[in-house]
Amino acid sequence: MNDITTYEGNFSAPGAKFALVVGRFNSYIVESLLEGAVDTLVRHGIRKEDLTIVRAPGAFEIPVVVKKVADQGKHDAIIALGAVIRGGTPHFEYVAGECVKGLGQLALQYGIPVSFGVLTVDTIEQAIERAGTKAGNKGSEAAISALETVAVLRSLDN
Numbered sequence: 001m002n003d004i005t006t007y008e009g010n011f012s013a014p015g016a017k018f019a020l021v022v023g024r025f026n027s028y029i030v031e032s033l034l035e036g037a038v039d040t041l042v043r044h045g046i047r048k049e050d051l052t053i054v055r056a057p058g059a060f061e062i063p064v065v066v067k068k069v070a071d072q073g074k075h076d077a078i079i080a081l082g083a084v085i086r087g088g089t090p091h092f093e094y095v096a097g098e099c100v101k102g103l104g105q106l107a108l109q110y111g112i113p114v115s116f117g118v119l120t121v122d123t124i125e126q127a128i129e130r131a132g133t134k135a136g137n138k139g140s141e142a143a144i145s146a147l148e149t150v151a152v153l154r155s156l157d158n
């Protein structure tokens with residue numbers, strides 16, 4: 001395997017700028033995702049002055065806000081954070097579905113990492129578990145993914 005050219009990101013992206021687009025819905029959960037994401041970025045050497053937080057009403061609006069941020073061309077990666085918690089109607093499917101579809105399209109359209117830190121869960125308990133308790137912090141995971149993707153994209157530029 002030694003003679004194969006391999007590009008692997010690490011978690012080092014010195015000087016990289018990150019935008020965090022945060023849904024307000026279920027804010028008691030999402031704020032923990034945001035805290036986890038910011039903590040992870042700072043612990044990996046990203047300066048707080050290189051972070052931008054933009055808030056959207058809910059997960060359905062996150063993609064259009066991400067598009068506006070990407071249009072500005074000021075950030076190396078965008079981290080989407082939110083919490084979609086199933087209720088008693090099919091609304092969950094539409095909100096979560098449009099959010100993830102839009103974010104995936106934007107990442108490809110702009111060629112920048114758009115990491116998916118939006119919880120899509122059936123219960124509040126599942127959300128709590130994934131916002132910094134027994135199942136980790138999906139905001140932190142989304143930040144790690146953004147860091148690594150920035151690093152691997154940079155390595156491909158060399």
Ligand SMILES: Nc1c(NC[C@H](O)[C@H](O)[C@H](O)CO)[nH]c(=O)[nH]c1=O
Pocket residue numbers: 023024025026057058059060061082083084085086095
């Ligand atoms: N139920 C949840 C929503 N619903 C709101 C939508 O995201 C959107 O803001 C509304 O339909 C108006 O366009 N949003 C979440 O982020 N999480 C939910 O659980």
Ligand SMILES: CC(=O)[C@@H](O)COP(=O)(O)O
Pocket residue numbers: 084085086087088089090091092093095
């Ligand atoms: C994900 C949602 O939009 C959901 O919280 C809405 O709840 P309901 O399906 O009971 O209207």
